[in-house]
Amino acid sequence: MSELIIDTIREYLESLLKEKELELFDIQFRREGHGWVLRIFIDNEDGITLEHCRDISREVGYYLDVEDIIDHAYNLEVSSPGLERPLRSAEDFLRFVGKKARVKFHDAIEEQKVFDGIIERVVDETIYLKCENEEGLQFSYEMLNKARLLV
Secondary structure (H helix, E strand, O other): OHHHHHHHHHHHHHHHHHHOOOEEEEEEEEEEOOEEEEEEEEEOOOOOOHHHHHHHHHHHHHHHHHHOOOOOOEEEEEEOOOOOOEOOOHHHHHHOOOOEEEEEEEEEEOOEEEEEEEEEEEEOOEEEEEEOOOOEEEEEHHHEEEEEEOO
């Protein structure tokens, strides 16, 4: 049931966000300690403002009220992925060239799995990271367990 709700809302959001020059980063619908929560994470090249969140929350709220997709109480939250957002593809690395990131590998490289550094460039599927010790590291996205921006 939750997947059907998420898919329906995702379909609605794709057209709404495109119209407002925003993108959908993630959507979650799950039961938590205080009840059901529908979380929508939005993004764009220039960052997300409180007004973006307010406008999307209002639009989605109206849509959900009219369509009556969720038949029980829930809380709606709309926010950005945050300053330390996850990097979920090689394209994300390309988008954030020049920014600081933390990468965690599946397998250790020189007995280390976690590296912090500046994203230097992305060429084809190869990501280049300038580590804090000034050493360069190159890897493919498939080698990563997790990656995120650092502030």
